[in-house]
Amino acid sequence: MSSHPASDPAGPQRPDPVPRIRPGDDGASRVVLLGSTGSIGTQALEVIAANPGRFDVVGLSAGTNTRLLADQVRATGARAAGIAVDGGTAANPDQPPLTQALRDTGVTHEVEILTGEEAAVACAGELGADVVLNGMTGSIGLRPTLAALASGTTLALANKESLVVGGALVASAQRRPGQVVPVDSEHSALAQALSSGRHERGLCAPVVTGRSEVRRLIVTASGGPFRGCSPTQLAEVTPAQALRHPNFAMGRVVTTNSATMVNKALEVVEAHLLFDVPLEDVTAVVHPQQVIHSLVEFQDGSTLAQAGPPRMYVPIALGLSWPERLPQVDTAIDWTQTMRWDFEPLDDDAFPAVSLAKQACAASATHMAVYNAANEQAVDAFHDGALGFTEILPTVEKVLAAHTASTGAPTLDEVLEVEREARAHADELIAAAAVTVPTYRAPRAVEVGESQA
Numbered sequence: 328m329s330s331h332p333a334s335d336p337a338g339p340q341r342p343d344p345v346p347r348i349r350p351g352d353d354g355a356s357r358v359v360l361l362g363s364t365g366s367i368g369t370q371a372l373e374v375i376a377a378n379p380g381r382f383d384v385v386g387l388s389a390g391t392n393t394r395l396l397a398d399q400v401r402a403t404g405a406r407a408a409g410i411a412v413d414g415g416t417a418a419n420p421d422q423p424p425l426t427q428a429l430r431d432t433g434v435t436h437e438v439e440i441l442t443g444e445e446a447a448v449a450c451a452g453e454l455g456a457d458v459v460l461n462g463m464t465g466s467i468g469l470r471p472t473l474a475a476l477a478s479g480t481t482l483a484l485a486n487k488e489s490l491v492v493g494g495a496l497v498a499s500a501q502r503r504p505g506q507v508v509p510v511d512s513e514h515s516a517l518a519q520a521l522s523s524g525r526h527e528r529g530l531c532a533p534v535v536t537g538r539s540e541v542r543r544l545i546v547t548a549s550g551g552p553f554r555g556c557s558p559t560q561l562a563e564v565t566p567a568q569a570l571r572h573p574n575f576a577m578g579r580v581v582t583t584n585s586a587t588m589v590n591k592a593l594e595v596v597e598a599h600l601l602f603d604v605p606l607e608d609v610t611a612v613v614h615p616q617q618v619i620h621s622l623v624e625f626q627d628g629s630t631l632a633q634a635g636p637p638r639m640y641v642p643i644a645l646g647l648s649w650p651e652r653l654p655q656v657d658t659a660i661d662w663t664q665t666m667r668w669d670f671e672p673l674d675d676d677a678f679p680a681v682s683l684a685k686q687a688c689a690a691s692a693t694h695m696a697v698y699n700a701a702n703e704q705a706v707d708a709f710h711d712g713a714l715g716f717t718e719i720l721p722t723v724e725k726v727l728a729a730h731t732a733s734t735g736a737p738t739l740d741e742v743l744e745v746e747r748e749a750r751a752h753a754d755e756l757i758a759a760a761a762v763t764v765p766t767y768r769a770p771r772a773v774e775v776g777e778s779q780a
């Protein structure tokens with residue numbers, strides 16, 4: 328750990344790309360953003376900037392982007408900044424070291440600088456935040472999630488991987504009922520709809536145990552950029568096509584996961600764990616417009632849906648201020664206009680991700696850690712040109728098949744070890760696939776959406 332002193336003269340000033348944020352008033356909510364330079368992190372800063380005095384950003388943590396992180400420190404006045412891979416190193420040569428970036432952007436206040444993988448963990452657990460928003464990508468977010476919960480802070484959870492991989496570990500790290508507030512749009516929708524009916528169970532409910540009137544949770548899916556494509560067409564899609572989500576601009580991993588439907592698979596398990604609803608009572612359906620963000624079916628046959636524009640501002644704002652709603656967070660849907668909503672079943676043959684996850688989740692407490700780790704390796708390999716799109720799920724399936732079911736609830740070390748083994752196994756399969764799967768080498772351009780309605 329080091330600190331950025333105000334003694335160095337400010338370097339050349341660049342235009343400030345982050346809106347200046349007024350420090351919080353007394354009583355403002357102290358916020359830590361993990362993954363502040365990503366899609367969720369930058370949108371969270373927009374929400375915070377639009378509510379002057381309501382929030383006090385005490386810490387920011389990022390992976391590699393020291394320049395943007397420094398701009399955000401300047402804009403928010405954050406007293407602590409964490410960077411996993413500092414600039415000016417062999418692993419991150421294109422960015423300046425964080426101390427340099429802070430100087431360059433004209434930061435004059437004292438900043439505690441944390442570096443390495445522990446930085447996000449420390450930011451999550453040690454800055455005395457009221458709310459930690461975990462907007463990191465991947466299961467690397469697990470330890471920060473656990474640290475935030477152990478500190479007693481509210482955890483606004485966008486990083487679904489940490490819950491899906493950690494499972495019972497996350498549940499047992501919880502210090503008080505309602506400590507987890509989902510930021511994932513579908514789960515924010517479910518939390519909002521559940522607030523209208525009796526369901527006193529789960530990680531984000533006001534009471535940990537109690538009766539439920541819920542019969543089913545219905546998680547909506549866009550269907551991704553390849554909705555309606557046949558397996559043959561899918562074999563030839565390119566990374567650029569997979570990154571064209573129909574409705575949301577998101578990071579690379581979650582966008583690719585939307586294209587394979589792995590995102591929906593993770594979200595079905597996420598809903599099961601967040602709301603303590605049996606896996607068989609969580610259903611995914613395709614709803615291309617993504618205006619209905621998810622639905623709760625109650626025991627009397629009534630269904631409540633949460634609707635809004637397909638944007639993340641409301642789920643992020645609710646994550647930061649739950650259960651209070653902030654004013655004018657987004658433009659509401661104009662219900663006076665003619666519009667159409669479509670719903671269709673998942674195509675399990677072309678997109679087996681959800682059914683595979685349901686089997687994995689039922690198999691043992693470590694199978695979803697394997698599923699996610701193998702998928703993360705396969706997604707990277709797909710973008711590196713080492714694996715075809717339709718090889719992603721078979722890779723996950725093979726790594727799962729080789730995994731020995733755990734007995735009982737695993738410790739954190741056991742989960743991390745299972746992940747390491749799964750990544751190594753996936754890498755072996757990917758290395759073999761790079762030789763034996765030539766289809767990806769000469770892709771036919773498939774027009775994204777060519778077979779969509």
Ligand SMILES: NC(=O)C1=CN([C@@H]2O[C@H](COP(=O)(O)OP(=O)(O)OC[C@H]3O[C@@H](n4cnc5c(N)ncnc54)[C@H](OP(=O)(O)O)[C@@H]3O)[C@@H](O)[C@H]2O)C=CC1
Nearest residue numbers: 362364365366367389390391392411463485486577578581
């Ligand atoms: N984007 C969206 O609309 C939605 C996202 N989500 C979920 O939210 C999470 C974030 O997604 P998204 O914002 O799209 O992803 P991005 O790829 O846009 O952002 C990821 C963030 O994580 C940071 N990061 C990576 N590794 C580390 C690390 N070791 N320590 C600290 N920070 C790290 C990155 O830093 P850097 O860039 O500096 O390397 C970046 O700030 C994912 O779990 C995703 O599934 C859920 C619903 C919607």
Ligand SMILES: CC(=O)[C@@H](O)[C@H](O)COP(=O)(O)O
Nearest residue numbers: 511512548549550551585590
């Ligand atoms: C905005 C959000 O929550 C994402 O997880 C989004 O839902 C992705 O959409 P699909 O995975 O349904 O394509």
Ligand SMILES: [Mn+2]
Nearest residue numbers: 511512513594
């Ligand atoms: Mn989602």
